[in-house]
Amino acid sequence: MINQVTLVGRLTKDPELTYTALGRPFLQMTLAVNRPYRNQQGMTETDFIYCKVWNKSAENTSKYCQKGSLIGVLGTIQTRSYEDQEGKRIYATEVNVHTVRFLDKKRPNAESEEGELLPILNLP
Incomplete structure (x- = not known):
């Protein structure tokens, strides 16, 4: 049997990283996916899909998104x-x-105070 889903969408709120009682990183998020x-x-109608992310993927999503x-x-x-x-x-x-893939583009050579790349702003 096959049970696989691939989604591309936008986070509906800032991700909040939590940890299980055993210290395992865990992230709950809602992804807004256009039909x-x-x-x-x-x-265009949008579906709001509840997702759970674990371990390093949860930490990176929380850190960079x-x-x-x-x-x-x-x-x-x-x-x-x-x-x-x-x-x-x-x-x-x-x-x-x-698996999580970050799809926003980054500004070249732009760094925040913590040394992370900042996302490109889409200005009119």
Whole structure:
């Protein structure tokens, strides 16, 4: 069987790195992915996909990305369920990310205070 998903989209908020009880880096993020067609009103619709990133990929995503960053992810789809406070069964579908690619361009020779490259600003 094949379970593989590839997505390209923008982060909906700044990534916040957390750690499991055993010290494993973990990042939860939502990726805004535009659909490849327009609706009857001529507008592009967007899906908001919940993703989980682990280990070094989580650390690097947290370090180099921010709200609006364009990234590509490769992973697998997982579903899980749980009961809410009212006893209702809730189902969640998410992407367990294996690979993250940063797709925003960088300004050559531009460095921040910490020595990291800054993204290019798209000015009118």
